[in-house]
Amino acid sequence: xxxxxxxxxxxxxxxxxxxxxxxxxxxxxxxxxxxxxxxxxxxxxxxxxxxxxxxxxxxxxxxxxxxxxxxxxxxxxxxxxxxxxxxxxxxxxxxxxxxxxxxxxxxxxxxxxxxxxxxxxxxxxxxxxxxxxxxxxxxxxxxxxxxxxxxxxxxxxxxxxxxxxxxxxxxxxxxxxxxxxxxxxxxxxxxxxxxxxxxxxxxxxxxxxxxxxxxxxxxxxxxxxxxxxxxxxxxxxxxxxxxxxxxxxxxxxxxxxxxxxxxxxxxxxxxxxxxxxxxxxxxxxxxxxxxxxxxxxx
Numbered sequence: 001x002x003x004x005x006x007x008x009x010x011x012x013x014x015x016x017x018x019x020x021x022x023x024x025x026x027x028x029x030x031x032x033x034x035x036x037x038x039x040x041x042x043x044x045x046x047x048x049x050x051x052x053x054x055x056x057x058x059x060x061x062x063x064x065x066x067x068x069x070x071x072x073x074x075x076x077x078x079x080x081x082x083x084x085x086x087x088x089x090x091x092x093x094x095x096x097x098x099x100x101x102x103x104x105x106x107x108x109x110x111x112x113x114x115x116x117x118x119x120x121x122x123x124x125x126x127x128x129x130x131x132x133x134x135x136x137x138x139x140x141x142x143x144x145x146x147x148x149x150x151x152x153x154x155x156x157x158x159x160x161x162x163x164x165x166x167x168x169x170x171x172x173x174x175x176x177x178x179x180x181x182x183x184x185x186x187x188x189x190x191x192x193x194x195x196x197x198x199x200x201x202x203x204x205x206x207x208x209x210x211x212x213x214x215x216x217x218x219x220x221x222x223x224x225x226x227x228x229x230x231x232x233x234x235x236x237x238x239x240x241x242x243x244x245x246x247x248x249x250x251x252x253x254x255x256x257x258x259x260x261x262x263x264x265x266x267x268x269x270x271x272x273x274x275x276x277x278x279x280x281x282x283x284x285x286x287x288x289x290x291x292x293x294x295x296x297x298x
Contacts, residue, residue: 006027010033010066012074013076013077030056031056032065066091077102078103082108092119099124100113105177106174123169127175192257221281234271244261268288
């Protein structure tokens, strides 16, 4: 990509996401800073070497990274997102865009927005919706907030692939956070299930049984089906899952996800609710929520 007509870019956080963005852009005028530059001497030297190899201009701190930048991309760890926004807010120039790519709760993004907008910058909520490799800067991203549309124009100039999500700061992140319940949860369930399967010597059989149980239903239809099964059979299934917990304990495995499954099955099963005559995910969820509220009021 040519540097011509490309805005001045700052990147705070030079881990996987930050380094991959820079690699994808292929620009020579990107200024970057990573907190590890000020940490352990060995790690600092390693980080500086990584940044030098990437061809970025190395800032001494957040302020020098943000100074003069038209766009600042925040790609730190989630627990450092507010700290990063606080640091950049002290130096961001009026009218500069702050694109917060961190995986944070919507309320965290809103707190960050208050800092940046209060300093005269334009805060933008960005949710990275896939692993940053192998597409680097072209990884799918959702963008929301008051300044989203103008930020998208800048991202398109950087050959990025943003998608506008109408709504306030936090809406893009809401989609990602809730999606992560399923995506990260599946990873955790996989770990619990197949650690046990391998330890018990039945991995092939368990995998084959799961393959045979696969359906072609979309997630929404499957979710609606699951709601009915849990309300109808949750008490029995909770009892079965307690036996699963015993199985895992006998194998010397912590049943973290199994414990959660017991709670959810019992929670829904104890409502005394039938959803067989209720169609659609939203209607079934609404019935469940009303049943929970009624139970709480008793």
